[in-house]
Amino acid sequence: MLLVPCPNCGPRNASDLRHVGESVSRPDPNSASPAQWRQYLYIRDNVADWNTETWYCVRGCRRFFKLERNTATNEFRNPPMPGNKLGGKA
Amino acid sequence: MSVVGSIAGKVRKKPPRYSAAGLLSKGLRGGEWPRVWRDVPLKKSYDVIIIGGGVHGLATAYYLATNHGITNVAVIDKSYLGSGGSGRNTAIVRSNYLTPEGVAFYDRSLSLYNSMTSDLNINVMFSERGHLTLAHSDAALRTMHWRAEVNKLQNIDSSVITPEEVKKVVPSLNISDDAHHPIAGALFHPPGGIIRHDAVVWGYARGADHRGVEMHQKTEVLDVLCEGGEGPDGKGAGGRVTGVRTNRGDVSAPIVVNCTAGWASLISDMAGVRLPITTQPLQAAVTEPVKVFLPAVVVSGSLHVYVSQTDRGELVFGAAVDPFTNYNVRGSLDFTEGLAGHILELMPGVSKMRLLRQWAGLCDMTPDYSPVMGFTPVEGFLVDVGWGTYGFKAGPVSGEMMAEAIATQRTPELIDAFKLSRFEDGRLVGEKGAAAVGH
Ligand SMILES: Cc1cc2nc3c(=O)[nH]c(=O)nc-3n(C[C@H](O)[C@H](O)[C@H](O)COP(=O)(O)OP(=O)(O)OC[C@H]3O[C@@H](n4cnc5c(N)ncnc54)[C@H](O)[C@@H]3O)c2cc1C
Ligand SMILES: [Zn+2]
Numbered sequence: 001m002l003l004v005p006c007p008n009c010g011p012r013n014a015s016d017l018r019h020v021g022e023s024v025s026r027p028d029p030n031s032a033s034p035a036q037w038r039q040y041l042y043i044r045d046n047v048a049d050w051n052t053e054t055w056y057c058v059r060g061c062r063r064f065f066k067l068e069r070n071t072a073t074n075e076f077r078n079p080p081m082p083g084n085k086l087g088g089k090a
Numbered sequence: 091m092s093v094v095g096s097i098a099g100k101v102r103k104k105p106p107r108y109s110a111a112g113l114l115s116k117g118l119r120g121g122e123w124p125r126v127w128r129d130v131p132l133k134k135s136y137d138v139i140i141i142g143g144g145v146h147g148l149a150t151a152y153y154l155a156t157n158h159g160i161t162n163v164a165v166i167d168k169s170y171l172g173s174g175g176s177g178r179n180t181a182i183v184r185s186n187y188l189t190p191e192g193v194a195f196y197d198r199s200l201s202l203y204n205s206m207t208s209d210l211n212i213n214v215m216f217s218e219r220g221h222l223t224l225a226h227s228d229a230a231l232r233t234m235h236w237r238a239e240v241n242k243l244q245n246i247d248s249s250v251i252t253p254e255e256v257k258k259v260v261p262s263l264n265i266s267d268d269a270h271h272p273i274a275g276a277l278f279h280p281p282g283g284i285i286r287h288d289a290v291v292w293g294y295a296r297g298a299d300h301r302g303v304e305m306h307q308k309t310e311v312l313d314v315l316c317e318g319g320e321g322p323d324g325k326g327a328g329g330r331v332t333g334v335r336t337n338r339g340d341v342s343a344p345i346v347v348n349c350t351a352g353w354a355s356l357i358s359d360m361a362g363v364r365l366p367i368t369t370q371p372l373q374a375a376v377t378e379p380v381k382v383f384l385p386a387v388v389v390s391g392s393l394h395v396y397v398s399q400t401d402r403g404e405l406v407f408g409a410a411v412d413p414f415t416n417y418n419v420r421g422s423l424d425f426t427e428g429l430a431g432h433i434l435e436l437m438p439g440v441s442k443m444r445l446l447r448q449w450a451g452l453c454d455m456t457p458d459y460s461p462v463m464g465f466t467p468v469e470g471f472l473v474d475v476g477w478g479t480y481g482f483k484a485g486p487v488s489g490e491m492m493a494e495a496i497a498t499q500r501t502p503e504l505i506d507a508f509k510l511s512r513f514e515d516g517r518l519v520g521e522k523g524a525a526a527v528g529h
Contacts, residue, residue, distance in 0.1 A: 001422050002414070015424050019414035021368070035514055042366035042457050042513045046355040048417040071369075072417045 005067065007080040009060035020054035022046070023066050023083065048072045054083045105300050107211050126292055127299035132306055132338050136164045138496060139334055139343040141311050141357055143167030144176035145287070145482060146474050147349035148294035149489020150496075151303045157490070158497035161302035164343075165295075166336065168310035172291040175351050176482060178451030180374050180408045180529065182387055182398065183483040184221045184282030186241050186248045188233075188524035191507040192460065193244045195487060198504065200281060202486035210293035214286050215401065220386035221282025222259060223528050224436075226271040230392060233523050234277040241279075251278045260386055262437050269435055271392055282387060284398050287482060294489070310337045314346060314360035316468060326362030330469035345496055347472045352417070352452020354475035363466045365475065366513045367454045370411040371418065372479050372529075373425045375448040377440075379403030389528035393432040396528060405443065407433065410527045411453055411479060419450040453479050459526065460519035463488065463508040464501045472496065473510065479529040 002014040022044050027036045045051065051071055056064050066083040069076050106112070106124065116123065138154060140147040143165050154160040167173065183203055185196040206214050225231040234250050241248035253265040256276045265273045295305055312335045319329020333342035348357045355365045384399035394410045407429050412422070426448060434441055455478045456462060462476035474492050477484065491505045501509060507519050 001424060013424070014414060021415070034516070038513055038516060043364045044355070044366070044368050045359075046365070046368050046415065048353075048356060048369075053415075071415060074416060074418055 002074055004055060005076055005080065006055075006057050006060055007065055008063060009057060012057070012060055016057070016059040018056040018058050020056055020064070020083075020085070023052045023054050050077070054085075056085065105296075108213075126296045127305050130304050132164070132309065132336075132341065133304075134340075135333070135342040136304075137162040137343065138345045138347065139163075139341060140165045140347045140349055141334065142174070142349035142351065142353075143171040143295070143305060143307065144174045144349060144351060145172075145291055145294065145485030146176075146351070146477065146488050146492075147347070148291060148298060149485045150347060150349060150474065150492040151298040151489075152294045152301075153489045153493035154496060155298055155301035155303050157493055160493075160497060163298075163303045164306055164341070165298070165303065166306045166309045166311060166334070166341075168308070170307050171295055171305060172288060174353075175451040175453065175477070176291050176485070177288060178374070178449060179287055179482040180396070180398070180406050181284045181287045181482060182221070182282070182396070182529055183216070183285050184279055184387075184528075185246055186221070186223075186237055186277060186279040186282065186524065188237050188240060188521055189460075189519050190240060190244065191519050192521050192524070193241060193246060195504055195508075196483060197244065197246060198490075199484050199487035202490065203285060203483075206290070206293065206486070210297050212289050212293035212296065214289045214293060216283065216285045217401070218281050218283040219398075220259060221279040221528075222256065222386050222388050223277040223279075224256070224388065224390040224392075225274045225276060226390065226392040227274060231275050234275065237277055237524060246279070247281050248277060248279045251276055260384065260388060262383055262439055263388065264436060264438055271435065284387060284400070290482075290485065294485075306338075311357060311360070312336060314357065314471065315340065315342075316361055316471075319362055319468060321362040325360075325468070327467035329362070331361060331471040345470045345472065347474060347492060347496070349474045351454045351475060351477050351481065354454045354473065358466075358473060358475070361466070361468050361471045363468055363471060363473070363510075365462060365473070365510070366457055367462070367476055368415045369417055369452050370415050370455050371450040372408065372411045372453045373421055373448060373450040374406065374408040375426060375429060375445050376400075376407070377405040377443045378446050380405075380443065388436070390432070390436060391527045393435065394527055395429055395432040395436070397433060397437075404446070405440065408529065411455065412450075417452060419452065421448040421450055453477070455479075457513075458518035459521040459524075461488070461508050462510050463492065463505045464495055464510070466510055476508075478525065480525045
């Protein structure tokens with residue numbers, strides 16, 4: 001079980017949320033090259049270390065936010081940051 | 091070649107074969123079995139270094155040696171052979187995939203599994219007991235029909251059957267309409283089955299060792315050494331690989347193959363090659379043994395659960411991957427709870443059975459549920475990764491194809507669709523409909 005610290009609902013079981021994934025910045029769809037766009041769609045750092053990720057609180061406040069989690073130990077650090085459903089910068 | 095491998099100048103005698111007579115005499119007379127593979131010092135250089143001693147790395151080494159006579163090869167693993175997914179999977183083998191590329195590829199693997207016991211001279215206990223993928227909705231049934239037609243076109247034994255026919259194959263399934271998710275039909279694939287995964291791993295290791303390949307366990311790759319690339323330290327596109335740095339020193343080789351599944355992006359990063367992969371654990375569990383009652387492998391995509399019964403009588407369960415990326419293999423209560431609820435819906439009769447164990451392994455998930463195989467922008471650095479939750483069955487054909495790619499320096503036809511550049515070209519090979527829960 002993983003307790004995810006939702007900024008609005010407090011710690012909740014991960015099954016109450018959706019893991020949107022590693023936060024990536026979305027290039028401007030009007031000017032991005034196909035290569036940049038596919039990089040945004042598919043390529044991830046996938047580190048075994050601290051990573052910034054987007055979560056969606058499906059069964060709670062229904063908001064998106066970003067958290068720093070260590071993917072090797074499953075610890076969280078630092079307060080949540082605002083996020084959006086595209087996973088990119090708020 | 092009758093005399094195999096020459097180590098430090100000494101020609102090795104052909105190792106003893108496994109046989110029923112040998113087993114009987116050992117059983118009666120006692121005594122130690124000889125070690126299955128040698129423990130030799132790590133050399134300073136090899137023709138090929140394979141990172142990862144799972145079924146993919148070992149099969150690649152085996153086919154390099156047997157099909158192409160390339161034996162100056164080291165398989166390097168940070169832990170013991172088979173410590174990754176290859177020793178943790180639920181051993182389901184099948185070829186009823188959704189894309190023509192996938193079907194042709196997995197079918198070749200199935201035929202290699204069919205002759206493996208004699209090819210490798212080890213009993214891999216391949217049991218072609220039939221594989222059922224249940225549909226609980228019209229949408230699911232439609233996907234089953236689609237898969238069945240793709241399969242039939244390529245001569246794969248695969249068809250959609252009715253709930254009554256399902257009941258004939260597996261009498262313990264509840265096909266009544268009272269279930270929360272009634273069974274609407276199933277995709278039936280008679281050649282699918284289960285196999286003894288440890289024997290496959292050991293068989294390839296033993297076969298490769300007999301031909302001179304070296305296994306180095308407890309040898310962790312800390313860096314991939316490159317030169318001439320556009321990134322820092324000569325890594326990245328345009329460069330070439332020169333070897334690896336390990337906890338036991340640097341080892342050089344013109345060819346380095348990444349077969350590290352769940353750890354694949356960490357290793358590829360060391361060469362400056364970015365992968366479309368995320369790592370997610372997959373859990374499994376096993377019950378106490380009971381009399382054999384479940385004749386086929388049963389998968390339910392909608393209920394996120396699958397089950398088979400081993401020859402010892404244990405039920406082996408699995409589900410979909412954990413819902414977030416992570417390099418941690420701890421089990422969770424969420425998994426066992428979901429599993430128990432869904433299994434009881436399918437087979438109310440097993441309510442009194444107790445779980446013995448639960449475990450997890452790391453899976454290297456790709457966006458299209460197909461692997462990433464072959465050459466990369468770094469010369470000499472090849473990948474055989476992206477095996478997600480379905481890569482055990484692909485071990486033999488992947489080994490065969492990777493060995494051919496290394497020996498001929500060309501991408502074999504059978505794996506052309508799986509190359510890394512498909513993500514730049516946007517030519518994905520979507521297998522989600524056939525691989526998300528049924529591994
Ligand atoms: C619970 C579970 C059930 C599954 N069920 C099925 C199934 O029914 N059917 C099916 O086809 N597939 C199944 N799979 C998937 C299958 O197990 C894997 O896809 C397959 O075993 C991958 O094999 P591999 O050889 O590529 O990698 P692995 O067997 O994972 O081997 C990778 C190796 O790399 C080594 N390594 C990692 N980092 C380093 C480093 N830095 N230096 C040196 N070595 C390193 C590891 O120690 C490991 O031994 C399942 C997986 C799991 C976890
Ligand atoms: Zn919330």
